[in-house]
Each structure stands twice: as C-alpha cells, then as structure tokens.
Amino acid sequence: MWFPSVVVSIEDVMVVEVGPRDGLQSVARTMATAAKLRWIDALAAAGLDHIQVGSFVSPRALPQMADCADVVRHALTIPGLRVSVLVPNLWYARVAFDAGVHALTIPVSVSEPHSISNIRKTHDEILADVRAIVALRDALHQGTEVEVGLATAFGCTIQGVVPEDDVVRMALRVADCGIDAIHPADTVGFAGPAQVRRLVRRLREEVGEKCASLHLHDTRGQGLANVVAALDVGIRAFDSSHAGLGGCPYAPGATGNIVTEDLVFLLESMGLSTGVDIERLVEARAVLAEGLPEVELVGHIADAGLPKGFVPAAAAR
Amino acid sequence: MWFPSVVVSIEDVMVVEVGPRDGLQSVARTMATAAKLRWIDALAAAGLDHIQVGSFVSPRALPQMADCADVVRHALTIPGLRVSVLVPNLWYARVAFDAGVHALTIPVSVSEPHSISNIRKTHDEILADVRAIVALRDALHQGTEVEVGLATAFGCTIQGVVPEDDVVRMALRVADCGIDAIHPADTVGFAGPAQVRRLVRRLREEVGEKCASLHLHDTRGQGLANVVAALDVGIRAFDSSHAGLGGCPYAPGATGNIVTEDLVFLLESMGLSTGVDIERLVEARAVLAEGLPEVELVGHIADAGLPKGFVPAAAAR
Numbered sequence: 001m002w003f004p005s006v007v008v009s010i011e012d013v014m015v016v017e018v019g020p021r022d023g024l025q026s027v028a029r030t031m032a033t034a035a036k037l038r039w040i041d042a043l044a045a046a047g048l049d050h051i052q053v054g055s056f057v058s059p060r061a062l063p064q065m066a067d068c069a070d071v072v073r074h075a076l077t078i079p080g081l082r083v084s085v086l087v088p089n090l091w092y093a094r095v096a097f098d099a100g101v102h103a104l105t106i107p108v109s110v111s112e113p114h115s116i117s118n119i120r121k122t123h124d125e126i127l128a129d130v131r132a133i134v135a136l137r138d139a140l141h142q143g144t145e146v147e148v149g150l151a152t153a154f155g156c157t158i159q160g161v162v163p164e165d166d167v168v169r170m171a172l173r174v175a176d177c178g179i180d181a182i183h184p185a186d187t188v189g190f191a192g193p194a195q196v197r198r199l200v201r202r203l204r205e206e207v208g209e210k211c212a213s214l215h216l217h218d219t220r221g222q223g224l225a226n227v228v229a230a231l232d233v234g235i236r237a238f239d240s241s242h243a244g245l246g247g248c249p250y251a252p253g254a255t256g257n258i259v260t261e262d263l264v265f266l267l268e269s270m271g272l273s274t275g276v277d278i279e280r281l282v283e284a285r286a287v288l289a290e291g292l293p294e295v296e297l298v299g300h301i302a303d304a305g306l307p308k309g310f311v312p313a314a315a316a317r
Numbered sequence: 318m319w320f321p322s323v324v325v326s327i328e329d330v331m332v333v334e335v336g337p338r339d340g341l342q343s344v345a346r347t348m349a350t351a352a353k354l355r356w357i358d359a360l361a362a363a364g365l366d367h368i369q370v371g372s373f374v375s376p377r378a379l380p381q382m383a384d385c386a387d388v389v390r391h392a393l394t395i396p397g398l399r400v401s402v403l404v405p406n407l408w409y410a411r412v413a414f415d416a417g418v419h420a421l422t423i424p425v426s427v428s429e430p431h432s433i434s435n436i437r438k439t440h441d442e443i444l445a446d447v448r449a450i451v452a453l454r455d456a457l458h459q460g461t462e463v464e465v466g467l468a469t470a471f472g473c474t475i476q477g478v479v480p481e482d483d484v485v486r487m488a489l490r491v492a493d494c495g496i497d498a499i500h501p502a503d504t505v506g507f508a509g510p511a512q513v514r515r516l517v518r519r520l521r522e523e524v525g526e527k528c529a530s531l532h533l534h535d536t537r538g539q540g541l542a543n544v545v546a547a548l549d550v551g552i553r554a555f556d557s558s559h560a561g562l563g564g565c566p567y568a569p570g571a572t573g574n575i576v577t578e579d580l581v582f583l584l585e586s587m588g589l590s591t592g593v594d595i596e597r598l599v600e601a602r603a604v605l606a607e608g609l610p611e612v613e614l615v616g617h618i619a620d621a622g623l624p625k626g627f628v629p630a631a632a633a634r
Contacts, residue, residue: 160626190624192586221617225541262538269509300538307507309477
C-alpha cells in the first residue's frame with residue numbers, strides 16, 4: 001500500500017468569500033481599485049481560495065463595480081485562487097468569459113416581483129438568458145463554470161412568503177438549462193433552521209449535488225444557526241463576507257451576509273476544516289479598514305478572540 | 318372522551334429570561350428599583366413566564382443586586398410568573414427561601430480555578446453548600462426548586478479547555494446532592510455546535526432529564542447555532558437576556574447572553590411555540606432603555622423586524 005509523503009490539506013467545507021462583490025455593492029462609497037487588490041490579496045493569503053471578486057454590471061447601476069475587469073485581471077494572477085463574478089445577463093456574461101474568470105453566477109429570483117425589481121426581467125426572460133449563457137460557454141468557454149444564485153429562495157421582502165414548491169420548480173427549470181451549480185440564497189435574511197433543512201433536503205432530492213452551496217444572510221441573527229441546519233442536510237459550501245461587509249441596512253450590528261471570520265470559527269470548532277487561518281483573516285480586517293475607512297466592520301471573533309486552547313480542525317486530527 | 322373547551326397554549330420550549338440577573342450584574346450602573354419593576358412587568362406581559370429576577374449576594378460585591386428582596390416581592394405578585402434567583406452560598410439561599418422564590422440557582426464551576434475566582438470556593442466547599450441547601454429545602458421549603466448552573470461546562474478563560482469527562486463527573490456529583498435540575502453554562506462563550514451535541518448527549522445519558530436547560534452566551538456569535546444543536550439532542554429550555562443586556566465586554570455587537578428576542582424568533586420560526594409575543598418583547602426594549610439610558614441594546618430582530626408574512630408557531634397550527 002502506498003502513502004503519500006506530503007500531507008495534502010483537504011477542505012471539508014468550502015468558504016466562498018463574496019465581500020468584494022456582495023459586500024462592496026451595498027456600500028455607497030466606491031473602494032479604490034488598488035485598495036480592493038490589496039484586500040483580495042490579504043483574503044487569499046489567509047487561505048480563502050474561492051473569491052467572488054466583483055460584478056460585471058452597468059457602471060451606472062453599480063459604480064462600485066466599474067473596475068471589475070481590472071480586479072479580475074489581478075485576481076487571476078493569485079496562485080490557486082478560484083475567481084468568480086456575478087453577471088446579470090448574456091451581454092455581461094460574454095465580458096466575464098472574455099476576462100477569463102473560472103466561474104460566473106447569474107442571479108435568478110424565485111420571486112418574480114423581485115426579479116423584475118432587481119434585474120428587470122421576468123422568469124422567462126432570465127431563463128432564456130441562462131440558456132444562452134450556457135450555450136456560449138459550451139461553444140467557446142468550456143472551462144468556465146456557469147452557476148445560478150437562486151435569490152429569494154427563503155422569502156422575499158416584496159412577495160413575503162415564497163412557497164417551497166415554487167423554489168423546487170424554479171431549481172428544476174434552472175437545472176434544465178444545463179448550469180453547473182445552484183446556490184439557494186436567503187437574499188433578505190428570512191430563513192430559519194427548520195426551513196433550511198426542509199427546503200435543502202427537497203432541493204437535493206430534485207437536483208442532487210447541483211445544490212451544493214448556500215448564500216445566507218444574518219439580517220435577523222439566524223445566519224450561523226442556518227449553517228448548522230444546512231450542514232445536517234449535506235451542504236458543504238457557504239458564501240460569506242469578510243467583516244460582514246455590506247450589510248447594515250438597519251442599525252449597527254445588523255449584518256447582511258454571514259461574517260466569514262465567525263463562519264470559519266464555527267466550522268473549525270465543529271471539526272470541519274476550511275483551509276482558512278482565522279488569525280490572518282482577522283488581521284486582514286485592517287487592510288479592509290484602510291481601504292474603506294468609514295465602514296463599520298462587524299463580527300464576533302474579531303472582537304472576542306479565539307477561545308483559550310482553541311485548536312483548528314486540521315491540527316486536531 | 319372529554320375535551321377541554323378552552324384551548325390551553327402549550328409551550329414547546331421554555332425561554333428563561335435572565336436579563337434582570339445576568340444582564341444587570343454585568344452593567345456597572347445600578348438600575349433604579351422602580352425601573353427594574355417596570356421592566357420585569359413588561360417582560361412578563363410579553364409572555365415570559367419564567368424570569369430570573371436577581372441575585373441574593375453581598376451588596377458590596379454586586380451593588381446592582383442590593384434591592385433583590387424588593388424585586389422578588391414585586392415579581393411574586395405577577396400572576397403565573399415563575400420567579401427565580403441566583404445564590405452563591407447557604408447564607409443567601411436561606412434569604413432566598415425566606416423571600417419565597419419558586420426556584421434558586423447555585424453556580425458550580427467545573428473549572429476549579431474559575432470557582433475560586435468567582436465565588437472563592439473549592440469544589441468540595443461549594444458541593445457541601447449545595448448539600449446543605451438541599452437539606453434546608455427538604456426540611457422547610459419543599460415547594461422550592463434547587464437548581465445548579467454548571468459554569469464553564471464548555472470552556473474557561475482561566476483554565477482553557479474543560480475536559481468533557483470533568484463536566485460529566487461534576488454533573489454526577491451535583492445530581493447526587495439531590496438538586497432538581499442542572500443547567501450547563503457556556504459562561505465565557507467558547508461552545509460550538511458539535512461540542513454542544515456531544516456533551517449534552519453524554520450529560521443526558523448520565524443525569525437524564527435533570528439536564529433540561531442550557532445557559533448560552535453569544536460572545537463569539539455561536540449562540541443561536543448552539544441552540545439549534547441543543548434542540549437536536551433534546552434540550553427544551555434556554556436562558557437568554559432581553560436586548561442581549563449585559564454582554565458588551567468587547568466591541569459593540571459582541572453580546573454576552575443570547576438575545577431573547579432573537580432566540581424567540583428562531584424557535585417560533587422552527588415551529589416551536591414559546592408563549593412569547595415577539596412584538597411586545599421588542600416594544601419592552603423601550604422600557605429597558607428608559608431605565609438604563611446609556612446601555613447599548615443589541616439583537617437583530619428589533620432592528621430588522623419580523624419577515625413579511627411571518628406566522629408564530631402556535632398560530633401556524
């Protein structure tokens with residue numbers, strides 16, 4: 001029997017950093033490109049090997065993302081980093097393919113009123129785009145993954161309750177377009193753990209491993225509780241945002257995305273290796289703060305520190 | 318077969334409000350007695366039917382608790398309210414029995430260095446006190462429950478890691494004293510969901526239903542994630558603090574006890590009835606703020622509001 005002489009670190013759970021995209025797009029002030037690059041470098045150096053670095057969108061709609069091509073160009077030079085972006089339509093998908101990203105995510109809202117308000121498209125229109133993007137990928141960019149963020153899968157501020165049957169139906173329609181992965185998103189922070197277990201179980205029965213990741217928000221303080229529930233039903237990848245960036249639509253402390261530092265601590269404390277160094281990730285907050293001085297950084301681990309005697313998952317083996 | 322004509326609301330999970338005790342003792346400023354009584358009235362009116370209203374302790378050690386007898390006297394007039402207090406020794410247990418509380422909790426630290434630092438007693442000394450308190454109860458106050466808060470059960474800032482074998486051993490020693498219930502406490506916010514599941518499962522194997530409740534802190538953001546884990550292994554009662562009172566030892570947002578409003582939302586969203594009206598509980602924050610103007614109130618639900626279309630557990634049946 002042969003054993004490798006080099007121990008390869010296996011990640012039990014993939015943490016996908018979305019701060020440079022979902023975080024920055026919610027901050028009114030535009031972060032300077034050079035500061036973004038320093039921040040992304042620091043995140044990657046802390047062990048985050050999948051970063052959603054920006055959106056290719058109209059710079060009139062989101063001026064914070066106007067430098068996305070420059071950011072992608074730099075991110076692609078970081079060894080081992082999986083670089084993804086968000087695109088709202090075929091036009092910008094073409095830009096993303098040409099930029100050489102490893103993956104792109106298209107937002108598809110289960111709530112049609114939200115879809116119309118967010119990207120001005122009906123379900124039929126956005127699904128036509130998804131099919132066209134997959135066809136373009138198949139023809140010219142076969143190395144690039146095409147993924148769908150299934151927005152409002154757990155509820156919608158416009159529509160209110162989103163029936164689980166609607167979510168499953170939309171997941172099947174999206175899967176039928178030939179995409180690689182579906183990421184159900186708790187876009188507005190309505191989800192609870194019982195709902196997460198029930199809906200994710202159904203989705204995985206219907207679309208299988210394509211439903212591998214969740215995009216959770218912590219708006220109502222349930223973010224990490226929902227992670228625990230999702231782990232129970234087989235999810236092994238989560239989006240999160242460094243320093244909870246991007247989510248203070250309400251008072252201080254009311255975060256948007258779940259906080260990467262706290263998520264990594266949760267997972268590592270459960271014996272699930274993430275490949276991320278919590279202390280370096282906490283240190284990287286200084287790099288973010290330098291680039292965006294007025295923005296409040298949230299999260300608990302950065303303030304409270306690691307427990308005395310804490311051992312990361314990989315070291316505990 | 319006979320059916321009652323009045324539908325009695327059954328609580329699936331008991332939420333024990335500890336803000337007036339654990340919250341206030343961590344706030345340097347002393348809340349005026351009249352303000353405490355208004356706050357406790359508002360909490361009870363929101364449906365919290367078990368409140369830990371204070372500690373009988375030396376007023377030199379905790380001047381915030383000097384009016385505990387007055388607070389207990391008032392709380393006992395609230396119909397249907399279960400009134401409990403914390404006591405550190407036999408002397409103050411006698412005071413609590415004489416005050417007529419329904420239950421008293423004695424803190425017993427699994428970490429002996431913490432026990433000595435917290436209540437200046439070794440394990441043998443505090444266990445002798447527990448036995449004496451139970452004997453006094455059996456002799457003169459048979460209606461009063463004697464409970465133990467098993468402090469540092471998930472880790473200790475002095476000792477660091479607290480071995481699970483030590484926790485189980487201490488739980489057995491405490492159970493052997495004849496107490497009614499054991500509440501393992503994550504005194505310093507070190508616990509994670511995997512640890513909660515593992516340790517609570519062991520404790521319930523050893524001491525059974527006596528381990529019915531958890532006292533969790535949110536210092537590292539894992540509080541509600543730990544609640545989800547505890548529900549999975551049979552826990553159906555949790556301590557929490559209104560507005561997260563008492564826990565900003567670090568930066569804003571770093572809470573101590575888990576936040577009652579957010580806990581109730583979590584449970585109700587999971588279909589577990591608590592008997593608590595979230596909106597009235599959020600309104601009660603104004604009563605607290607009036608009594609303690611400088612203190613930061615934390616929690617997510619109060620800021621973000623309930624999800625559109627949200628239905629409490631009891632109404633959803």
